[in-house]
């Protein structure tokens with residue numbers, strides 16, 4: 001029996017495990033479906049280099065899901081599987097969500113607790129910003145190492161110069177006050193170590209920042225290769241979880257369970273355990289514990305990939321060294337090559353109005369859920385992306401780059417054919433008031449209608465985020481700890 005069972009040792013799970021176990025009388029256990037690497041030296045070497053995304057087709061540290069981006073555009077997405085979760089495989093981009101996102105979030109819960117001003121102390125205390133740590137609104141003493149790439153690759157320099165020529169202002173610090181600049185071009189803050197002799201930077205994920213330094217505590221235990229299949233309830237109180245430990249079924253009992261399995265698996269676990277839409281549970285023969293709109297809303301950043309040729313070589317520092325932000329549009333000059341000799345610009349819509357949903361395909365815990373993104377369903381989203389693609393064309397022209405398969409006219413078909421996703425799926429267990437029919441958890445991350453169960457990961461964020469989510473997930477977990485102590 002433990003005091004808190006954390007399901008999923010990913011980004012949020014690492015933060016929570018480290019923070020909750022600071023109290024020596026609080027027994028914390030983390031169960032992680034993927035590998036548990038107990039020191040930086042034990043991590044697979046492929047995860048160390050921040051210049052590469054370790055997304056090989058057969059990599060054992062990934063979950064893979066077939067998805068429908070639109071009804072007629074299938075896709076494939078991945079998530080990190082192993083200690084550190086997606087934070088162990090991601091692009092290391094670490095930009096805080098904009099103050100306006102937190103204002104929208106607070107409005108959903110009718111409480112000031114998720115306002116940017118309320119959250120700023122947590123942002124400050126979690127970071128060790130090597131460039132701006134002493135500036136207002138920043139921190140110097142936190143566990144998360146943040147730095148910008150001092151010498152961007154030539155391709156990225158050309159991108160920055162082209163944006164300047166087109167009149168976009170330079171932003172030195174995306175995480176500056178008040179609540180992040182909305183527009184401009186500038187270097188991406190990254191969770192990486194200092195450059196080594198060859199200019200490479202080590203990826204510093206949430207396991208390195210939070211979990212590994214806490215492992216010597218006797219009140220913290222971590223089980224790897226342990227996949228939770230279902231939650232256990234007594235009435236409407238959660239009392240533990242069934243899992244497969246090295247393939248063998250086991251049950252772990254706990255006073256309290258916190259789901260940190262990420263926006264896909266946290267939702268799937270709730271649905272499989274009888275917390276979800278009543279008709280879905282009935283159709284799959286799952287006994288209902290509490291009716292809840294789990295998986296009924298899904299949001300993510302649709303991304304159009306524009307390939308181009310340019311004489312400058314691809315870089316080796318991080319996949320994304322600079323971004324151009326235009327309020328709800330992010331333009332990303334990737335430094336990683338997606339095909340030999342071809343560069344790619346990602347054009348992403350950060351506050352889409354289209355949304356999707358996630359449902360179970362079967363009650364079997366090993367079958368992946370069905371994920372329908374519902375991308376590009378609204379005129380507003382298509383119009384905004386068309387404008388962003390046109391602007392990207394101007395940037396490429398200014399860089400004297402040659403677009404591959406660039407559009408004359410940007411039709412809906414052209415957008416569909418180049419449609420992808422930024423891999424930021426969120427919102428499956430939305431935060432909101434008890435009387436909100438779309439809400440799954442309250443403003444303290446507790447699941448409505450059940451006792452002893454919380455969800456703390458990207459699934460609870462109730463609004464689209466104008467920036468990549470990693471910084472926000474860490475912030476969320478830091479903030480949630482206060483209520484879970």
Ligand SMILES: Cc1cc2nc3c(=O)[nH]c(=O)nc-3n(C[C@H](O)[C@H](O)[C@H](O)COP(=O)(O)OP(=O)(O)OC[C@H]3O[C@@H](n4cnc5c(N)ncnc54)[C@H](O)[C@@H]3O)c2cc1C
Pocket residue numbers: 007008009010011012013031032033034053055078079080081082083084085086087089090091092093094095226227228229260261262263265266269423424425457458459467468469470471473
């Ligand atoms: C390839 C990729 C690149 C990305 N790049 C960036 C970026 O550069 N910047 C950015 O801001 N965002 C990025 N993101 C998104 C960001 O990394 C994630 O949104 C964030 O890490 C999510 O944190 P989380 O705690 O919600 O889930 P995760 O970090 O994914 O953690 C979930 C954990 O739960 C475990 N788990 C799941 N199911 C079970 C189960 N049944 N039993 C036990 N354990 C379970 C998983 O194995 C995993 O370790 C990227 C995502 C991907 C996939």
